[in-house]
Amino acid sequence: MRFVELASVSAAVARTSGRNAKIDLLAEALRKLDPAEVSPGASYLSGELRQRQTGVGYAALRELPPPAETASLSVTDVDEAFAAMAQLAGKGSQAARRDRVAALFGAATEAERHFLIGLLSGELRQGAQAGLLVDAVARASGVPIAAIRRALLLAGDLKIVAVDALTAGAEALDAYRLTVGRPLAPMLAQSAATATDALADTGVPAAADTKIDGVRIQVHRAGEQIAVFSRSLDDLTARVPMVVEAVRGLAVSSVVLDGEAVGVDDTGRAVPFQETSSRAARRDGTAVLQPFFFDILHLDGVDLLDEPASVRWAALERVVPAPLRVERVMLDTAQDAERVFAAAVAAGHEGLVVKSAAAPYDVGRRGAAWVKVKPRHTLDLVVLAVEWGHGRRKGLLSNLHLGARDPLTGGFVMLGKTFKGMTDEMLRWQTERLRGLAVEESEWVVKVRPELVVEIAFDGVQTSPRYPGGVALRFARVLRYREDKRADEADTIDAVRAIHTPPAAGASPQAGASPQAGAS
Numbered sequence: 001m002r003f004v005e006l007a008s009v010s011a012a013v014a015r016t017s018g019r020n021a022k023i024d025l026l027a028e029a030l031r032k033l034d035p036a037e038v039s040p041g042a043s044y045l046s047g048e049l050r051q052r053q054t055g056v057g058y059a060a061l062r063e064l065p066p067p068a069e070t071a072s073l074s075v076t077d078v079d080e081a082f083a084a085m086a087q088l089a090g091k092g093s094q095a096a097r098r099d100r101v102a103a104l105f106g107a108a109t110e111a112e113r114h115f116l117i118g119l120l121s122g123e124l125r126q127g128a129q130a131g132l133l134v135d136a137v138a139r140a141s142g143v144p145i146a147a148i149r150r151a152l153l154l155a156g157d158l159k160i161v162a163v164d165a166l167t168a169g170a171e172a173l174d175a176y177r178l179t180v181g182r183p184l185a186p187m188l189a190q191s192a193a194t195a196t197d198a199l200a201d202t203g204v205p206a207a208a209d210t211k212i213d214g215v216r217i218q219v220h221r222a223g224e225q226i227a228v229f230s231r232s233l234d235d236l237t238a239r240v241p242m243v244v245e246a247v248r249g250l251a252v253s254s255v256v257l258d259g260e261a262v263g264v265d266d267t268g269r270a271v272p273f274q275e276t277s278s279r280a281a282r283r284d285g286t287a288v289l290q291p292f293f294f295d296i297l298h299l300d301g302v303d304l305l306d307e308p309a310s311v312r313w314a315a316l317e318r319v320v321p322a323p324l325r326v327e328r329v330m331l332d333t334a335q336d337a338e339r340v341f342a343a344a345v346a347a348g349h350e351g352l353v354v355k356s357a358a359a360p361y362d363v364g365r366r367g368a369a370w371v372k373v374k375p376r377h378t379l380d381l382v383v384l385a386v387e388w389g390h391g392r393r394k395g396l397l398s399n400l401h402l403g404a405r406d407p408l409t410g411g412f413v414m415l416g417k418t419f420k421g422m423t424d425e426m427l428r429w430q431t432e433r434l435r436g437l438a439v440e441e442s443e444w445v446v447k448v449r450p451e452l453v454v455e456i457a458f459d460g461v462q463t464s465p466r467y468p469g470g471v472a473l474r475f476a477r478v479l480r481y482r483e484d485k486r487a488d489e490a491d492t493i494d495a496v497r498a499i500h501t502p503p504a505a506g507a508s509p510q511a512g513a514s515p516q517a518g519a520s
Contacts, residue, residue: 001032003078003108004071006044007115017408019132026136033075035167040079042162046133047410049119050079050159051086055097056120057436065106067113078104078116131407133158141165143173151176153185156233178303180222180254183229187258187295187361189353189370195337198354198371205357207313208340209294210327211350211372214260215484217291219247221255231484243291252319253300258361259293259326294326297361309369310357330357345375377499378457379404379473379491380482382412385447386434389419389427397431397446398422402456402476404469404493412450413469413493421457421477430481453482453490461500469493471500 009029013022026045033041043050081104088097105113134152138145143165151173152161164172178184192198199206216231217240226244228236237244243261296316297305304312316325329340331354341352351374359369381402389398399419403412422430437448457479464472473496 003073027140030140037075039159183233189372195341196334199337201368202356214262256298258295261289416472418476453485455479
């Protein structure tokens with residue numbers, strides 16, 4: 001397929017408002033791809049490059065040759081060009097990469113260049129786009145959507161699933177299994193305003209897990225081989241020796257565990273999340289992180305994904321000692337839920353995750369089986385731009401422009417700005433990090449690729465004609481950066497508007513947790 005055809009489809013999808021119409025456009029494009037083109041083609045249609053790192057930054061795009069008048073590039077040509085750029089390393093690689101960028105862009109038409117820049121800058125990497133592509137793969141291949149989702153969540157890679165679905169069909173996807181040592185997309189939680197609401201969502205029987213402010217981990221053990229993965233499925237094994245040793249001490253031959261890793265001080269007390277996150281980022285193997293597990297997905301050759309939570313919890317209790325498990329309390333009534341929630345908050349925890357005892361482990365999905373409750377409004381938002389500071393903050397990037405994800409368009413809707421809640425260390429860190437994401441700089445503002453997720457606390461949502469979404473956050477302040485989350489996992493503008501909606505008569509006035517993505 002010619003690359004210009006994919007560029008045209010991407011532009012058409014962006015112009016189209018209806019979800020089904022978008023899916024039809026994507027499915028038609030997928031059908032036209034040759035088998036060898038499905039992997040890169042699916043990546044491009046989801047707004048991503050197949051190669052995670054190419055070494056091409058914004059600076060490399062400042063001086064480009066004129067666009068080609070005639071389209072000549074194929075999907076394979078583009079994929080091979082980016083693959084070659086990704087492999088460059090060592091002395092002279094920067095110059096060689098610039099030459100390859102010039103050659104690729106010199107062969108691209110204006111429409112293709114726009115698409116290429118979007119892929120490189122991340123401006124086309126939209127969660128709604130990726131979600132739409134899952135449906136499009138199902139529609140193009142004729143494979144049931146449930147089978148596509150199941151395969152995707154077991155394989156963890158839409159490119160692989162798309163290739164198998166489009167070239168081999170449902171039978172190939174039926175062969176997908178949990179493989180010890182290969183991470184799965186973790187189960188996620190939706191949010192509720194109160195513990196009573198959370199229990200109403202899950203139903204009874206249910207349990208309340210203490211919500212620990214740590215780093216999500218998934219641990220795989222096969223014999224003496226142990227691997228630890230992050231929420232984003234990165235390998236953390238060498239960084240978390242305490243976690244590895246804790247799992248090595250279990251009387252099991254093979255196991256897959258889901259949990260949290262938390263930094264602890266000399267007295268055994270948990271440290272703040274920022275320190276936990278900093279420890280997890282260390283690469284010297286000295287991080288002191290204590291694991292606390294809350295689920296088990298595989299045990300001694302038996303997959304437990306499809307078992308009710310009550311069965312998985314019983315298996316967890318058999319093989320993981322209490323000091324290594326998240327505290328869990330069974331709930332029967334709303335009064336139980338509110339009491340346990342109050343106790344968790346009083347003890348300094350983030351809140352609760354209320355879980356249905358009957359639900360299977362729905363890998364990678366966010367549904368009513370797990371519902372989290374936190375005692376304040378928070379949202380995970382994406383940094384769209386940042387302003388240079390003044391006075392004491394002169395020379396530092398300070399005032400963040402915050403955006404919520406728009407699930408309809410796949411873009412981001414600005415909600416306002418904040419410079420509050422930042423420590424000097426955070427200001428220095430974000431200045432370096434955001435300059436690395438810059439796509440345009442001026443004397444007062446730096447526009448960045450919409451990649452960095454930040455957790456924002458706020459007092460409420462108010463109507464605001466100043467911003468395109470018609471709403472703005474009141475008294476927004478930074479809690480922490482969430483580098484463990486992708487931009488396509490940020491909260492949506494619909495979630496913000498739901499908080500803005502006045503509560504129904506008789507509803508509790510208590511400020512609840514936001515619809516924040518994820519279970520951790």
